[in-house]
Amino acid sequence: MPRRARITMADVPIHVIQRGNNRSACFFHDDDYTRYLAYLGELADKFECAVHAYCLMTNHVHLLLTSRRADGSALLMKHLGQRYVQHVNRTYARSGTLWEGRFRSCLVDAEPYLLACQRYIELNPVRAAMVRHPRQYRWSSYRFNAEGRAGDLIVPHELYRRLGRSAQARHEAYRALFQAAPEPVVLEGIRRATNGGFVLGSARFAQEIAHALGRRVERGKPGRPARATEPTAS
Numbered sequence: 001m002p003r004r005a006r007i008t009m010a011d012v013p014i015h016v017i018q019r020g021n022n023r024s025a026c027f028f029h030d031d032d033y034t035r036y037l038a039y040l041g042e043l044a045d046k047f048e049c050a051v052h053a054y055c056l057m058t059n060h061v062h063l064l065l066t067s068r069r070a071d072g073s074a075l076l077m078k079h080l081g082q083r084y085v086q087h088v089n090r091t092y093a094r095s096g097t098l099w100e101g102r103f104r105s106c107l108v109d110a111e112p113y114l115l116a117c118q119r120y121i122e123l124n125p126v127r128a129a130m131v132r133h134p135r136q137y138r139w140s141s142y143r144f145n146a147e148g149r150a151g152d153l154i155v156p157h158e159l160y161r162r163l164g165r166s167a168q169a170r171h172e173a174y175r176a177l178f179q180a181a182p183e184p185v186v187l188e189g190i191r192r193a194t195n196g197g198f199v200l201g202s203a204r205f206a207q208e209i210a211h212a213l214g215r216r217v218e219r220g221k222p223g224r225p226a227r228a229t230e231p232t233a234s
Contacts, residue, residue, distance in 0.1 A: 005215075006074065006102075006105060006197060007105075007106070007107055007197060007198065007199060007209070007213065007215075007217050008067075008070050008071065008073060008074065008105075008107070009070055009107060009209065009212065009213070010067060010068055010069050010070045010072070011066060011067075011068060012066065012107050012108070012110075012209070013052065013064060013065070013066045013107070013108040013110060013114050013117075013157065014064070014065060014066070014067070014073050014105050014106065014107055014108060015062070015063070015064050015105060015106050015108050015117050015121070015190070015193075015194050015200065016061075016062070016063040016064075016065070016073060016077060016103055016104070016105045016194075017060060017061065017062055017103060017104045017105070017194055017195075018060060018061045018077065018081065018099055018100070018103040018104075019059060019060040019061075019099070019100040019104075020059040020060060020098065020099065020100065021097050021098060021099060021100050021101075022100070023059050023060075023100075024059060025058050025059050026058075026059055026060070026061075026084075026088070026098055026099070027056060027058055027059075027139075028088075028092065031091075032087070032088065032091075033056050033138075033139045035084065035087050036056060036061075036080075036084050037054075037056070037139075037153060039080055039083050039084055039087075040054070040063075040076075040080055040153065041152065041153045043076050043079050043080050043083075044065065044076060044153075046076075046079075047067065047069070047072045047073075047075045047076045047079075048067055048068040048069050048072050049065045049066070049067040049068075049072050049073060049076050050065060050066045050067075050155035050157075051063065051064070051065045051141075051153055051154060051155060052064045052065060052066065052114075052118060052141075052154065052155065052156065052157045052160070053117075053118040053121045053122060053140075053141045053145065053154070054121065054140060054141050054153075055121045055122055055124045055125065055137075055139065055140040055141070056139040056140070057124055057125070057128065057139075062121040062124060063121075064108070064114075064117055064118055064121055066157065073105065077103045081098075081099055081103075084098075085097075085098045085099070104194050104195055104197060105194060105197065106190075106193035106194045106196075106197065106198055106199055106200045107199045107200065107201070107209060107217075108199075108200045108201065109199070109200060109201020109202055109205035110157070110158075110159055111159055113200050113201050114157055114159050115159060115160065115177060116182065116186055116190070117190055117200065118145070118157075118160075119177055119178060119182060120182060120186070120187060120190050121140070121141075122134045122140050122141060122142040122145070122146075122178075123178070123182070124140070125137035125140065134146075134178065135147065141153075141154050145160065145171075145174055146171055146174050146175045146178070147171060147175075148167055148168075148171050156170075160174070192219070196219055198217055198218050198219055199217045199218065206218050
């Protein structure tokens with residue numbers, strides 16, 4: 001059975017998850033995280049992808065980005081995965097697969113879902129009980145988005161820019177988003193959309209994407225479709 005085509009579109013944000021094979025580790029030392037981020041920055045430029053948020057966990061990766069081309073995210077992940085595997089195999093004298101297989105992804109409705117997804121990504125280490133606050137985790141974009149840490153990898157989305165007129169105002173407004181824990185229904189919606197390869201957003205957003213791509217972009221209802229009834233005589 002052929003694999004279902006990935007849902008992608010130019011200029012629409014996309015949330016990406018790539019996991020280690022069998023949930024095994026894919027980062028082993030600090031240099032591995034640093035190399036991955038360096039490759040990410042280089043290839044994001046090459047394939048016209050703006051990275052809004054990221055979190056590198058021990059055995060998986062989260063990215064939130066927008067590409068100017070429909071195939072940009074797929075090309076980015078293909079070349080990023082290959083280059084990073086080459087680094088790992090060369091450094092640790094290993095061979096074989098590192099990644100689970102196809103990365104998982106979902107298109108994200110910019111408003112109001114994008115910042116919720118961004119917060120979901122940067123709170124991963126907190127949910128995993130690795131740190132008590134996202135600023136304590138080195139390998140995420142939180143300190144760039146919330147505290148203004150210098151760097152050229154993160155490209156803020158327009159919705160983030162609207163948080164305030166100055167950089168300081170944006171940082172303060174962004175930090176305020178983390179004062180309350182995300183609602184479980186929001187977390188579950190992000191997980192279901194990303195793992196299922198569907199869209200994350202409003203019904204209108206889903207309809208617009210479905211119309212543009214000419215295909216279903218939401219999870220179907222379980223069970224067989226209802227049978228059409230025979231017309232009755234009048």
